[in-house]
Amino acid sequence: MDQPHPDQPTRVSRCLLTGAILAVVATAIMAAFTWPAVYAEPRGVPIGLVAPQGASQAVTDALDQARPHEFVVRRYADRDEAVRAIRHRDVYGAVVVGDEAPPELLVASGASTVARQLIEALSAAFGADPSAATDRPQVTDVVPLSPHDEHGAGLSAFFFPLLLGGLKGGIFIAIGIQGTGRRLLTLAVLAGAAGVAVALVGQVVFRILGGAFALNVAASGLTIAAIAATVIGLRNLIGLHGVGVGTVVIMLVGSPISAAMLPVEFLPRPWGTIGQFFPPGASVSLIRSISYFPDAQTFAQWSVLGGWTLAGCLLAVVTAGRPSAHSRSTTPASIKAA
Known part of the structure; x- marks a missing residue:
């Protein structure tokens, strides 16, 4: 069978299918982030x-x-x-x-x-x-916001880039770095360096974070580690499809119910409570407590972030020998040649 020329235009049928799939994805993202606000009302x-x-x-x-x-x-x-x-x-x-x-x-x-x-x-x-x-x-x-963030918009906006940083970092490591040990090494460098940089920008430059700087560094770094480790672990388990699964778990499931914009009690039950067991929700609660509520109990939030990080790393180590951990593509050769 003749191989298609590299410059040959993509088939129209594939263009139509790709466009339709991307439209579904865009709609799912919109619905995931909109429905908590649409159905939000204070309860309890x-x-x-x-x-x-x-x-x-x-x-x-x-x-x-x-x-x-x-x-x-x-x-x-x-x-x-x-x-x-x-x-x-x-x-x-x-x-x-x-x-x-x-x-x-x-x-x-x-x-x-x-x-x-x-x-x-x-x-x-x-x-x-x-x-x-x-x-x-x-x-x-009793607990006012920072004078540099009087309406709380800065703190609310702070969490989404933190989420994207962990997600993009995990995706890049999972796809661009070969070898489980090297992936975990890159993850450690990412979490440590990004934790310091994010806390520095949030607390020193923009002054929207408060509390102990070391705690903000630890919380920011552990948030990025928990998200990225999840993507890396799933990539080792099921190949490059795991990157997509990890993205869906964090972005479309955990993020909309994280209570970053609305309190847990305002979200439809029981999703607000469930959201606190995902990295985005635990991070929102933890960093807010560090900044404004130093007397609050934060063991649960540290445990959630640490648990996701540990689970992702262990999953990557346990599945290091699987072919899926080394595959560079999940597209069959027959489809590539079609």
Whole structure:
């Protein structure tokens, strides 16, 4: 059979099929990133309440009436205890009601500007309540955002390039580097160098990150390592098709439900919770805690990122001897010649 000339135009049928497949992919990407926002609504947002025994139930009933099903109320003995709960990320804010003083709303912009706005909207409900004080409640931001990122847009935008850096790094290593040991060596260099560079840009140049610089370096580097290691491990397991599978797992599954733009409680259940077990979701929560909530528990997020990194590396090592780990193409020769 005569081989086609290298400059021969691609068959029209193949062009049509490729265009249709790419259109489906583009639509899937759009749908994956749009549906969480379209169906987002607050459900069970944890909020604290400090109130005298007699007024506690009345305030809870008022919250249920003003915002049904939106809040889960957790009672605290005093204002200081409610503030500690906010700093530990147990609640997004709190309502403080005293016997004589007007109500006060405690919010935390560092946790979520969307949740902050939801809690601030309660001031209208208190002002409309005839039994409440005539003055609107005072709003106190317990954990404000950085003055260099007053609306939180920079922090929200920070996560997507971090995700792409890990994904593109993993794809390049999986395709461009031969040998499992050399792939893992390249991964280590990537994670270490990118972790320092990303934290330096985010914390020193743009000043949208806060907290300990070393922790931001570790969190950024481990995020990139977790994503890239997943792609590398799957590439060794099933060949170059594994690169596509890894991309889908991270980009189309993990990223839309990561809670980077909206709190977990705003995403359709149970996807918000599931998203925290993927690298993008764990990274979003971890870096936000490092920057604004140093008292919060972060063991779960470190464990998720470390677990994905370890799993990807182990998968690459265990499957190092498989032909798929060394293949340079998954396209059969007969199709190439067609």
